[in-house]
Amino acid sequence: MAQDQDIANTATFACKSCGASLKYKPGTAHLVCEYCGAMNDINPPSTPIEEQDYETFLSKAVTETDQLTIAAVKCQNCGATSSIDPKIASSLCPYCTSPLISANAVDEKMIRPKSLLPFLIDAEKAKSEFQKWIDKLWFAPSALKKAVIQADRFKGVYIPFWTYDSQTLSQYVGEQGVYYYTEEQYTETDSKGNTVNRTRQVRNTRWYPVTGQLDFFFDDILICASKSLPVNYVNKLAPWDLKNLISFDEKFLSGFICEKYQIGLKEGFDLAKAEMTKALESKVRQQIGGDDQRVISVNTSYSSVTFKHLLLPVYLSAYSFKGKIFHFLVNARTGEVQGERPWSSAKIALTVIGGLLLLFILYLLFKK
Numbered sequence: 001m002a003q004d005q006d007i008a009n010t011a012t013f014a015c016k017s018c019g020a021s022l023k024y025k026p027g028t029a030h031l032v033c034e035y036c037g038a039m040n041d042i043n044p045p046s047t048p049i050e051e052q053d054y055e056t057f058l059s060k061a062v063t064e065t066d067q068l069t070i071a072a073v074k075c076q077n078c079g080a081t082s083s084i085d086p087k088i089a090s091s092l093c094p095y096c097t098s099p100l101i102s103a104n105a106v107d108e109k110m111i112r113p114k115s116l117l118p119f120l121i122d123a124e125k126a127k128s129e130f131q132k133w134i135d136k137l138w139f140a141p142s143a144l145k146k147a148v149i150q151a152d153r154f155k156g157v158y159i160p161f162w163t164y165d166s167q168t169l170s171q172y173v174g175e176q177g178v179y180y181y182t183e184e185q186y187t188e189t190d191s192k193g194n195t196v197n198r199t200r201q202v203r204n205t206r207w208y209p210v211t212g213q214l215d216f217f218f219d220d221i222l223i224c225a226s227k228s229l230p231v232n233y234v235n236k237l238a239p240w241d242l243k244n245l246i247s248f249d250e251k252f253l254s255g256f257i258c259e260k261y262q263i264g265l266k267e268g269f270d271l272a273k274a275e276m277t278k279a280l281e282s283k284v285r286q287q288i289g290g291d292d293q294r295v296i297s298v299n300t301s302y303s304s305v306t307f308k309h310l311l312l313p314v315y316l317s318a319y320s321f322k323g324k325i326f327h328f329l330v331n332a333r334t335g336e337v338q339g340e341r342p343w344s345s346a347k348i349a350l351t352v353i354g355g356l357l358l359l360f361i362l363y364l365l366f367k368k
């Protein structure tokens with residue numbers, strides 16, 4: 001398909017006025033020409049973002065319209081596959097700072113995202129949010145703080161996610177515990193050294209077998225499909241304003257990096273099931289009721305499973321410091337900053353010594 005060829009080469013879109021390449025301007029619905037400043041509108045399809053049926057999608061033959069092709073390079077170090085601007089000879093992997101060579105780019109096919117949240121804040125704003133955040137880290141090494149800010153490595157990356165909906169039906173076997181109290185005799189030695197007999201209330205649990213059934217519908221379980229980012233920090237970037245998702249349009253990608261999922265559709269659903277299982281167990285406990293519960297088995301069937309593949313915008317900076325990679329992430333919708341907190345052992349030692357010194361001075365003062 002000719003159109004498919006275009007897609008692979010359209011990491012850039014041409015300006016209608018001068019033909020130069022266009023970049024998406026965060027917070028708007030336009031592409032802006034870096035050369036003549038002309039605004040070119042993006043008109044994303046206003047069709048509602050539909051869920052795709054999971055089973056149907058897996059069993060049918062993949063068609064061209066199901067796919068998106070991007071010119072991408074796979075990082076040999078961390079395994080991330082990200083889009084690359086063919087005009088730049090080399091760059092650094094946004095996740096691990098290893099060098100990436102544009103000449104190694106290949107047409108990478110992936111399940112076409114159905115929707116995305118475009119970048120809302122620009123790189124300058126992200127940087128200032130990050131500056132505020134890192135200034136608050138008292139115990140971070142000053143050299144690292146300075147280096148990270150100066151490096152200006154913030155790259156706008158669309159991170160791939162899956163969301164799943166599922167109807168669940170669980171059959172469970174468990175026990176309901178009901179508390180009852182009994183009196184118990186014990187002896188105690190009082191202050192005069194005499195042994196005295198006393199009684200106290202003791203709590204016991206009586207267990208009753210329970211079986212039951214639980215119906216529950218899960219909506220939009222969000223699973224990060226990147227493996228090159230620390231998942232706990234990615235999760236802390238939430239909440240995302242998913243109600244503002246718009247239909248996917250490649251123009252929103254221009255000027256930004258797009259990562260291909262490393263966690264596929266099926267693996268993502270396994271992760272979603274693990275989350276659902278955890279949530280269902282606490283729902284089963286609620287339904288068993290009583291004072292305490294034992295869950296012996298929960299057998300869940302999943303039906304009407306649907307999914308969406310979507311891209312969420314993050315400014316990302318990876319920085320290698322003393323042989324360790326530090327990741328800093330900014331939610332490009334809210335400005336929320338997350339990252340690995342570096343600790344300076346020298347600063348901590350100084351603070352501890354300072355504290356001890358203060359105690360010692362106070363001690364000397366009070367002694368007088």
Ligand SMILES: [Zn+2]
Pocket residue numbers: 015016017018019020033034035036037038
């Ligand atoms: Zn132009």
Ligand SMILES: [Zn+2]
Pocket residue numbers: 075076077078079080093094095096097098228
């Ligand atoms: Zn990498």
